[in-house]
Amino acid sequence: MSSENIPGAAPSLSRLVQELNRLPGIGPKSAQRLAYYIIRLPDDEAYALADAVTSVKQNIVFCADCQNLTDASPCPICADPRRDRSILCVVEDPLDVLAMERTRSYRGLYHVLHGVISPINGIGPDQLRLKELFNRLAEPELTELVVATNPTLEGEATAMYIRRHQSREDLRITHLARGLPVGGSLEYSDETTLTRAFQGRQEL
């Protein structure tokens, strides 16, 4: 959307529409609907939204250990003495930490790469938090590294790069199981997924 005012709209409203239009997945029409919704909000709710945006930009930092986004470094997970420090789970982005925490089945630590190696998009190892990861692997209490990048071509390439470049021979390196999703269908599964699901079959 251009930086010009929207015909018939107040300049401040045009500005809000233009800023909302910058958000991913928000087109010009959606931006207009959201802007008019915000105008109709009670003052306290609109100011709370503005305050939340300001606050997140002022307060969010990278955790010095796991590189996740946090209000204070180290983040609550890294600072929690009840977490298992012998296992480290590598994920692509902060949303993956939220997904893993929802399972309540993992009690170890995380490391967030903030992306994956994507040669076509010009993203190489230096653009990710890999140096910080390799520094953490020297911690003697660490015994297992779980590489939980997405099972995509670029996710797998990133996992292979990590495997290739870590230097501890005594470190167990695993990745998450590949196979059929709950609610999925054999008929529509691709051959790689089915092959790996078959290889990972378990006793009933």
Add this chain to the structure above:
Amino acid sequence: MAPPKTYRCEAIILGYSPLGEADLLVTMYAREQGKIRAVGKGARRSTSKLVGHLEPLTVVRMSMVNGRSMDIISQAEVVESFAALKEDLTAISKGLYLSELVDGFGSEDIANPPLFQLMIQTLRAVQADSASDMPLRAFEFHLLQVSGLMPELYHCVECRQELEPNAHRFSPNVGGTLCLECNPDDAHLRPLSLRALKVLRLFDRSSIAEACKLSIDDGLADELKSLLSTTVGYWLGKEIRSNSFLERLHKESLPEVYI
């Protein structure tokens, strides 16, 4: 006559990017249709019937529906997955290099079946021997050929005299090889050894599989790599981004192990 509302195609997936909440914008190169950008609705959901079928470097048979701005992928079935290639980091990086070049040289709505076939044959060669760079060099040469940019290798492009069996010079800007007598004012001019010229002529009359049987020393390999990747980059008109990761892996050259 209005175009058909639905059609089938066989294509190799070149890449994708997220679109909206759970869709994928997929770039592919189809045998009969050329480059296509199409939407995989809901393809990022783990239970989608499209998930796993749209990974890059996969040959897929698809049913498509004409959309207003972009076509929609309604069904997809893997024809060739290149599973072994995808378990080798070097092979993946070479495959992505091929993808970037086919994306750059391929045109939307202009079919070029030889380009489709070239990519598949090269991926098979990379899968068979990921350590060799010969598939990439042969691909670069044939890419120029099937794109109508075949360099002249038998006559001087300036004086049209048949080339003597000597060292010569080469420039993508003038369309190929020059004899030593001709001196055009050309910033892209570079030396071309007789051995490199012979390899290029061999590429001209060989398939990818045949070219990959050729064994050459490191000096000649470096000359061919520089010449062909520069020529391809010249015609592409932009940086080949996947090249830097490929170079990095080559420099590191550590033994690789798949998890």
